[in-house]
Amino acid sequence: MWSDALNAPRARDGKAPDVLHQGGWVEMREYRDTEEVDFVIVGTGAGGGTLAARLAEQGFSVVAMDAGGWFRPIEEFASDETAQEMIYWNDHRVTDGANPLTMGGNNSGKAIGGSTVHYAMVALRFRPEWFKSRTLLGYGADWPIDWREMWHWYAEAERQLSIAGPLSYPWGPKRGRYPFRAHELNGAAKLLAEGAQKTGIEWTETPLATLSAPYRDANGTSPPCVYRGFCRFGCSTNAKRSSLTVFIPRALAAGAEVRDLAMVGKIETGPDGRATGVHYHRDGEWRFQKAKNVIVAGYAVETPRLLLNSANDRFPDGLANSSGLVGKNLMTQSNSAVWGRMDTPVRSYKGPPSLAISEHWNYDDNNDFHGGYLWLGQGPMPIEWAGVLTGAKGLWGDALREEMRDYNHMVGVKMVGETLPNEANRVTLADDVDQYGLKVARITFSYGDNDKAMIDHALQQMRASIDAVDASDIFDQPDDNCHLGGTIRMGDDPTTSVVNADGRSWDIPNLWVCDGSLFPTVGGVNPSLTIYALALRMADRIGEMSKRGELYRCRM
Amino acid sequence: MTRIARLIAIAATTALTLSKKRQLQRSPAATGALVGQSRTIVTAARRLNRASGMIAGSVLIDSAMEHYRGNFSNRAMWTPLATAAMTIGASAHGLGDRQHGAHTVRDTIYSTAGAVGLVGTAFHIYNITKQVGGLSWQNLFYAAPLGAPAAITLSGITGFLAERVRHNRPGTPELIFGYPAGQVVAGGTALSLLATSAEAGLLHFRGAFHNPAMLLPVTMPPISAALLLRAALTGSAGRMTTYFVGATAAMGLAGVVFHAYGVSRNKGGFKNWRQTLFAGPPLPAPPSFTGLALAGLSALSLIRRARRG
Ligand SMILES: Cc1cc2nc3c(=O)[nH]c(=O)nc-3n(C[C@H](O)[C@H](O)[C@H](O)COP(=O)(O)OP(=O)(O)OC[C@H]3O[C@@H](n4cnc5c(N)ncnc54)[C@H](O)[C@@H]3O)c2cc1C
Ligand code: SF4
Numbered sequence: 097m098w099s100d101a102l103n104a105p106r107a108r109d110g111k112a113p114d115v116l117h118q119g120g121w122v123e124m125r126e127y128r129d130t131e132e133v134d135f136v137i138v139g140t141g142a143g144g145g146t147l148a149a150r151l152a153e154q155g156f157s158v159v160a161m162d163a164g165g166w167f168r169p170i171e172e173f174a175s176d177e178t179a180q181e182m183i184y185w186n187d188h189r190v191t192d193g194a195n196p197l198t199m200g201g202n203n204s205g206k207a208i209g210g211s212t213v214h215y216a217m218v219a220l221r222f223r224p225e226w227f228k229s230r231t232l233l234g235y236g237a238d239w240p241i242d243w244r245e246m247w248h249w250y251a252e253a254e255r256q257l258s259i260a261g262p263l264s265y266p267w268g269p270k271r272g273r274y275p276f277r278a279h280e281l282n283g284a285a286k287l288l289a290e291g292a293q294k295t296g297i298e299w300t301e302t303p304l305a306t307l308s309a310p311y312r313d314a315n316g317t318s319p320p321c322v323y324r325g326f327c328r329f330g331c332s333t334n335a336k337r338s339s340l341t342v343f344i345p346r347a348l349a350a351g352a353e354v355r356d357l358a359m360v361g362k363i364e365t366g367p368d369g370r371a372t373g374v375h376y377h378r379d380g381e382w383r384f385q386k387a388k389n390v391i392v393a394g395y396a397v398e399t400p401r402l403l404l405n406s407a408n409d410r411f412p413d414g415l416a417n418s419s420g421l422v423g424k425n426l427m428t429q430s431n432s433a434v435w436g437r438m439d440t441p442v443r444s445y446k447g448p449p450s451l452a453i454s455e456h457w458n459y460d461d462n463n464d465f466h467g468g469y470l471w472l473g474q475g476p477m478p479i480e481w482a483g484v485l486t487g488a489k490g491l492w493g494d495a496l497r498e499e500m501r502d503y504n505h506m507v508g509v510k511m512v513g514e515t516l517p518n519e520a521n522r523v524t525l526a527d528d529v530d531q532y533g534l535k536v537a538r539i540t541f542s543y544g545d546n547d548k549a550m551i552d553h554a555l556q557q558m559r560a561s562i563d564a565v566d567a568s569d570i571f572d573q574p575d576d577n578c579h580l581g582g583t584i585r586m587g588d589d590p591t592t593s594v595v596n597a598d599g600r601s602w603d604i605p606n607l608w609v610c611d612g613s614l615f616p617t618v619g620g621v622n623p624s625l626t627i628y629a630l631a632l633r634m635a636d637r638i639g640e641m642s643k644r645g646e647l648y649r650c651r652m
Numbered sequence: 653m654t655r656i657a658r659l660i661a662i663a664a665t666t667a668l669t670l671s672k673k674r675q676l677q678r679s680p681a682a683t684g685a686l687v688g689q690s691r692t693i694v695t696a697a698r699r700l701n702r703a704s705g706m707i708a709g710s711v712l713i714d715s716a717m718e719h720y721r722g723n724f725s726n727r728a729m730w731t732p733l734a735t736a737a738m739t740i741g742a743s744a745h746g747l748g749d750r751q752h753g754a755h756t757v758r759d760t761i762y763s764t765a766g767a768v769g770l771v772g773t774a775f776h777i778y779n780i781t782k783q784v785g786g787l788s789w790q791n792l793f794y795a796a797p798l799g800a801p802a803a804i805t806l807s808g809i810t811g812f813l814a815e816r817v818r819h820n821r822p823g824t825p826e827l828i829f830g831y832p833a834g835q836v837v838a839g840g841t842a843l844s845l846l847a848t849s850a851e852a853g854l855l856h857f858r859g860a861f862h863n864p865a866m867l868l869p870v871t872m873p874p875i876s877a878a879l880l881l882r883a884a885l886t887g888s889a890g891r892m893t894t895y896f897v898g899a900t901a902a903m904g905l906a907g908v909v910f911h912a913y914g915v916s917r918n919k920g921g922f923k924n925w926r927q928t929l930f931a932g933p934p935l936p937a938p939p940s941f942t943g944l945a946l947a948g949l950s951a952l953s954l955i956r957r958a959r960r961g
Binding site: 262275276290301322 | 783784785789790793794857858859860862863914917918919927931
């Protein structure tokens with residue numbers, strides 16, 4: 097049944113899937129391609145979905161497009177790791193560099209809702225100093241936004257996503273109370289806590305974007321989490337608060353049109369150098385949607401790819417690229433882990449995978465490396481776990497089968513570590529083309545010395561924590577990466593950044609970017625809450641600019 | 653159920669029916685007024701028996717569900733079931749008993765319930781402190797609940813007070829340990845309501861008060877408790893007190909409906925009852941408010957009676 101979502105668009109003829117109700121449909125406003133809408137948004141993830149809702153709610157005409165399908169979680173998401181591959185961006189990409197990044201399920205989604213359909217829901221704020229890491233901490237680049245302003249938008253994002261978090265957060269400046277209470281710790285989280293206590297560092301319950309109590313709003317209801325742990329393969333209960341379950345329904349209700357299976361291949365510019373709309377592929381044909389403003393929210397690989405693929409005579413190096421920085425400073429987050437075996441069963445896969453956290457090393461500057469990292473409890477699914485055993489321990493055949501028997505007993509913690517921006521790490525265009533005939537991204541990545549020093553440090557600390565709970569057969573999983581960032585740096589200076597603090601291109605004032613690629617530095621926390629917060633802020637700023645007449649031919 | 657618990661239950665029931673009551677002789681020369689007072693005393697006592705039974709019923713079902721969920725992994729987890737069942741038996745017996753005088757076996761059962769609840773609370777505190785994080789919100793929310801065993805104590809105390817009320821001699825002022833019975837029961841009920849409200853408050857806070865109705869058990873019972881406390885201290889109570897305490901009794905019953913709605917909002921609703929009954933708000937919990945409010949109403953009638961003289 098789910099293949100429907102990938103065979104033909106579901107949002108059409110004035111209606112779109114209502115993911116909050118079984119078999120439901122909602123009315124959807126539709127725009128003609130020739131209608132010049134206020135905003136066309138490319139991508140419907142943490143950045144694009146949020147913006148679509150907030151811009152439509154302010155009265156702008158909005159068309160949001162996503163290359164992925166429109167899945168119905170309650171009917172279509174299976175508790176099956178393989179079947180759920182359908183929600184990832186598994187299209188062809190070329191990777192190289194000294195540490196080629198693994199791409200796919202670990203970092204890229206392709207669906208209405210983007211990567212938030214399968215994110216692990218960890219909802220963290222940056223450490224305030226990271227917004228000025230160059231000035232205050234001596235590395236990376238400063239953000240063009242003050243942390244106090246971000247604090248406001250973080251709180252707003254947490255409220256709108258009904259984040260369930262601890263009553264007091266041990267690190268950073270005081271924050272308001274999370275809207276929902278923290279979830280109950282599972283076996284893996286309790287062991288993380290015990291390890292932290294025994295090694296003398298702080299831990300807490302992880303703030304998560306999944307409900308700890310029922311939720312209702314005008315668009316529908318969601319039940320609280322059932323703790324089955326399939327979160328990273330799509331949550332089939334809708335307890336997960338994602339762009340798909342929170343912002344897309346709001347966008348539709350506010351009059352936005354959302355087009356699934358709509359792959360944007362090129363942004364067109366007019367004689368005045370401004371963006372005029374997007375070429376997109378849907379229903380087997382290329383079409384052109386006119387727009388007064390184009391917002392790209394395709395994440396750190398697809399956003400620069402689209403800008404580069406949109407090169408034309410006037411902008412031969414790609415759009416918004418006068419700084420030459422489009423695609424540069426690609427960052428990932430190191431995701432190494434340490435695992436061990438407990439005598440008693442842990443059943444780490446029960447519940448969201450990361451119910452407990454230690455951000456201790458994000459707030460400690462006395463290290464011989466820059467930046468910070470955290471670690472989280474882990475709950476790998478069986479196939480994933482087999483992958484860890486083959487990758488990290490080189491097991492195969494009988495040995496693998498034997499070791500898989502201990503699945504219930506395994507415990508692990510995994511870092512999310514900051515990597516530093518480096519222009520050599522970048523997204524460019526490869527010569528290969530994808531199924532749409534578009535040049536695919538070449539992703540070049542190598543860890544720097546600082547990144548490696550941090551990973552070594554983290555492995556050592558995580559080992560101490562796993563050791564402290566008396567686990568046996570402890571082993572490292574040194575090579576893993578997760579979230580992406582950078583490639584469309586935001587900043588205060590057109591020569592050292594691609595867009596300004598509002599995500600607005602320095603070169604093309606009606607071209608905007610709103611996703612994880614804006615990050616000048618990625619910090620040592622999972623990125624989605626920061627992306628949601630940036631999107632909320634950007635929508636607010638666009639509203640203000642519109643009132644002041646500072647938007648191109650678009651005035652509310 | 654463990655054999656010991658079963659034996660205790662059987663012994664208690666047999667003893668209840670066979671035992672000789674420490675009866676107070678009714679005065680043969682009872683005047684009309686005395687007969688009236690006698691009826692009031694027994695009625696008030698029976699109401700308290702009923703209140704105690706109601707609370708014990710709530711505890712029985714609640715602990716049966718919760719401990720079943722916990723796989724009865726520790727043998728002691730049968731204790732509240734046995735104790736609550738016996739308390740229900742004693743209360744039913746008391747409700748059917750129209751005679752004066754405290755009843756030894758009922759008294760013993762009620763006192764045992766009071767003690768078992770205290771031990772249970774200690775157990776649950778121990779359980780909380782041995783969890784990682786110790787006395788933290790996480791453990792207060794999710795480890796063994798403090799309020800559950802305490803409810804057995806409340807049921808025991810209520811029953812114990814029932815017996816004390818019943819032990820009064822018609823023609824003399826109703827007293828408990830030398831103090832006016834209505835006022836003592838009112839005071840005890842007020843404190844019990846506050847404790848139960850605190851428990852509901854903790855768990856509703858865990859649910860982020862996501863439904864405004866969740867505020868009721870943290871507002872109505874404390875107001876009733878305050879009014880009952882005033883009655884306990886002044887020895888008089890107005891209509892407002894009766895209204896609030898009565899409304900609290902009704903709220904306890906309505907709570908079951910609200911909780912059923914809460915259960916239905918979990919994944920799969922009642923079709924998935926084998927999970928949602930356990931994951932959702934506990935159906936049997938709210939009637940403990942009704943039980944306590946009934947005790948409060950009984951106290952108020954005693955107070956009024958005492959004032960009329
Ligand atoms: C397995 C996994 C777990 C994660 N866990 C966490 C976590 O616990 N906490 C956290 O904070 N973050 C987590 N993340 C990261 C988080 O999901 C992403 O950082 C975030 O969703 C990125 O938001 P975005 O808007 O930049 O892009 P996305 O959410 O990825 O959305 C981009 C969308 O754009 C679409 N798109 C791209 N190019 C085009 C095009 N040319 N035309 C049409 N559509 C296009 C894509 O199909 C996609 O749907 C996780 C990610 C993964 C993969
Ligand atoms: S554990 Fe909770 S959030 Fe994760 S998939 Fe299950 S219901 Fe959804």
